[in-house]
Amino acid sequence: MTQDLILETKNLIKAFKGFTAVDDVNLQIERGSIHALIGPNGAGKTTVFNLLTKYLAPTSGCLLFNGKDITALPSASIARLGIVRSFQISAVFPNLSVLENVRVALQRKEGNSFHFWKHERVLNRLNDKAMQLLDDVGLTGFAHSKTLDLPYGRKRALEIATTLALDPELMLLDEPTQGMGHEDVDVVANLIKRVSAGRTILMVEHNLHVVSKLADRITVLQRGAILTEGDYASVSADPRVREAYLGVSDDEPVAPVVQPAGPHSIDVAAGAGA
Amino acid sequence: MGIAEESSMKTTRFTPSKLNLVLLLLALVAPFVLYPVFLMKVLCFALFACAFNLLLGFAGLLSFGHAVFLGTGGYVTGYLMINTGITPELGILAGTLAAGLVGALYGKLAVRREGIYFAMVTLALAQLAFFFYLQAPFTGGEDGLQGVPRGHLFGFIDLANNLQMYFFVLAIFLFGFWLIQRTVHSPFGQVLKAIRENEPRAISLGYNVNDYKWVAFIISAGLAGLAGSTKTLVFQLASLTDVHWHMSGEVVLMTLVGGMGTLFGPLVGAAAIVTIQNYLSGGELGNYIHIIMGAIFVVCVLAFRNGIVGQFRKVLKQNF
């Protein structure tokens, strides 16, 4: 059976001064799927994202998007093709209003982004669309707040709304639920499920509860290399995954991964109980 | 301008349009009270600082070579006014375009670098231009271009009259100030702010950020040139002082003292610095002028980091 691949990497390698952070990775992302990239801290997940979006140039290997080689393109061009990423550390425009954050994404396709002689009120025609996107992530009430003042979880939701504003064909989410309370985690997980219709999502996610609920396919990364791939059942049953990634012996139940220290670890623990 | 603020401005609620009106009235009566040449000097430097602030305050780019654009505008206008019979408005237009052109070239090279490297590239390119203007046959070398005629505006308004010249300079300043406000509150300005706020995120939204920085650089350079051209007409002189790195530093000083990233900060900063300089250079303390300016700078940076206007706003916010 031939697969319909939206994104493919071939022998992707990234070395930082002798340290190989991404080691010969061949990823295949099927169109329309939710694909999770998991692995312990420092496994190279974010580096893979940086390579896919050209925030870092690969040491060797190539990227194919819809069968076309995009290895040589700069980041902004890749985004314009329809691969839009979010960041592990929430990436918002802090001194713009919440509405403006989404609007600046919508604005790109308007073709007026260089119009310095026009009044910004021409952007108001995007407000309805922006409000709709904010509504989708439960931020309607915050539309006119300064983004700086949003609680962390809300900033992550805003980031997703901003990404969605571009209607990307392939969405790359780097730990979208990190730092959220468990009610918010469920909200975001449901949101991701909902917006996955008609698009492909590649996500890094530490919360295995979310992964099990969402992912059609999982790639496990360890020390820069792919350890194994498959659906949740087969991956979580793999003793090498349990050993190397989960750090548990065979008879323990699958539990969420050890989180990087931070205020969010408690939330995730709470999420695990659900 | 007033309508635009409703969503984007979160600062004090005393309406900008009222403030604008008061300032405009002051500007209209000022030449009858104060010496017009002094006021014109303030306006030229204020425009220069506003242009610089567009880049620093709204695009987050610290140029350390903005004197080049001031000087280029001045030399081109001065040369044309002396050597061709062209009217002053055309002379100024030519100077402005020339500065914009140099800005396009320099900006292209500079925006590829970030942070301190950006500043270094602009400084290096500015030094290059300084030596060019020192050697070039048409700049008058150390003497500069002296006795630049002010000419007749549109061919019939005699600008040798200081009062008429003042209103011409005021009109130019208002145009420049308006264009900067418009740029800041335009679709382009929105993207520029997004880039300043979070460049990687702006890239991930598909914006070629260097192109936006470049356009901002060109606008800023052109307006700095406009200030330089106008200044040359006012003083009837174009000299190396305007392209010297001291001048590049002075505009940083004016902007930071007044409050970078604020609309009126550069205006206030320029007025303050020009006033102090005028006052000191006449008196006993003339020899210490650089030390005193340095001290003011240190105090401003340490005591109120948001400049005079930033501090003023903070006080307003706390007390009302």
Ligand SMILES: Nc1ncnc2c1ncn2[C@@H]1O[C@H](COP(=O)(O)OP(=O)(O)OP(=O)(O)O)[C@@H](O)[C@H]1O
């Ligand atoms: N720019 C860089 N220069 C040098 N080393 C780097 C760089 N970026 C990442 N690394 C190293 O590469 C390895 C992989 O890092 P990466 O951030 O991709 O891990 P990750 O899987 O995303 O981890 P986490 O779960 O903590 O987010 C780490 O050892 C990291 O220190």
Ligand SMILES: [Mg+2]
């Ligand atoms: Mg990571």
